[in-house]
Amino acid sequence: MSTSGDRARTPNRRWAGSDFQDPPRTAGGVALCGACRAASACRLGVERERLDEAGTAWFDVSCPHEQEGGPNVAHGGWTASVLDECLGHVPLLNSTLSVTAELSVSFVKPVPVGRPLRVRAWVEKREGSRWYISGEMTLLPGRAVLARASGIWVTRDTGHFDRHERWLAEQDASATSSG
């Protein structure tokens, strides 16, 4: 029987040999998170990504039908997730591992499901290990803004997830010992 302690010690083969700063990418250049590696596609619907010479990141995105909230429109959680993903790729496109510390989303218009959308993301400033990143989602064709986001990403070293596993094991151990 598997326990939470076993889970904390089990190597995760999706990340085996993985370089956090240079993850596997789709043909469209999209860096894949852990759960999407088996599917070889971003299940949030990020189809292409690229960084231009000015440092702005561009993403072709479409809301999957499984993420429908209201009739023919995206669940707000999808909009927030895909903006977290796209803005969070900016440090990665600059060969830097980071995690989201804060994220703020403005839902400007309902987001249609199954339509081509564009996300643009850029660095506002960097202070210490913090990257202040903003972005917006627009409808295609045209450039109507559907959502805006801004947040703070914090640079991590490659020991971040191992430290987390140890912290989790300690939580489990202290919960077990205190009953």
Ligand SMILES: CCCCC/C=C\C/C=C\C/C=C\C/C=C\CCCC(=O)SCCNC(=O)CCNC(=O)[C@H](O)C(C)(C)COP(=O)(O)OP(=O)(O)OC[C@H]1O[C@@H](n2cnc3c(N)ncnc32)[C@H](O)[C@@H]1OP(=O)(O)O
């Ligand atoms: C999906 C996650 C994947 C992450 C990347 C992994 C591999 C990459 C490969 C493939 C992946 C492909 C694509 C994925 C890319 C992006 C997807 C979106 C990213 C995410 O979806 S990621 C998941 C959600 N996210 C978390 O899981 C974070 C949980 N959380 C923590 O892990 C800690 O809470 C942490 C690290 C935030 C702080 O940890 P801490 O407090 O111990 O650090 P410390 O004290 O050293 O602070 C260091 C500096 O952060 C500043 N700081 C701290 N907290 C702050 C806050 N709230 N707001 C503003 N600034 C803050 C301090 O002011 C100091 O700033 P300074 O260095 O300038 O002085």
